Amino acid sequence: MHAKLSLATILLTSSLTLGLSACDKGAQPAAPADATPATPAAADSVAATPAEDGADTDPGAPGVKWADKSFKQRQEYMGITFLKAQKKSFKAHDEAQFSGFKCQTCHGDDMKETNFAMPTDSLFPLNAKDPVGAAMEYDEAITKFMVEQVVPESAKLLDMEPFNPETGQGFGCFGCHPTE
Ligand code: HEC
């Protein structure tokens, strides 16, 4: 009786133990015991990369001029720096109209399909010969905001000169807007 009981107990115990350890094994990969030793190594290798290459590999590569950024760096820079600055300006111009200011406000709802190409047809088309004059007749307040704030700030953030009508060079309305 005792022997039988203890055998049963042993069997029960060992099968429980086996069962538990099988469960443990299944759960192990997600358990922190394995991840903990790996974390400092991963952190080291992440930290080592920017240290070797300097600002180039920081997210958005703030030390690299816009023209020289990779696509990925441009995408990060848009998210980290450009959107924030523009959102602040657009909301300061008209809080109600631009409360939901986001990537799509400039790039359009099809931004992924167009690969963020600018200018985009999703923005208001401007007169090719006289974009500012025609836009002033259409909406003076927003046009002034575009001329005085959006163009110079965008140019600066993109490491370009604002459009100069005398030379025809620089970043202007048609960096974002299509022509009519
Ligand atoms: C205020 C308008 C504006 C907003 C908001 C904006 N972008 Fe841009 N984006 C531009 C302009 C203008 C360019 C093109 C600059 C140039 O002439 O090279 C551009 C370029 C890009 C490019 C590079 C495209 C290429 O072919 O090199 C990417 C990627 C991008 N934007 C992603 C984003 C993302 C992601 C967001 C939101 C986090 C965003 N943009 C928000 C105006 C905007």
Ligand code: HEC
């Ligand atoms: C960095 C990108 C960018 C540049 C550069 C830019 N705009 Fe805009 N513009 C926008 C965005 C974004 C809007 C708001 C679109 C919306 O409300 O959906 C806008 C709106 C406008 C509107 C109002 C359109 C409407 O539907 O009522 C006019 C007019 C306009 N811009 C003219 C200009 C002129 C003129 C210039 C050059 C002096 C210029 N923009 C430069 C991004 C730009």
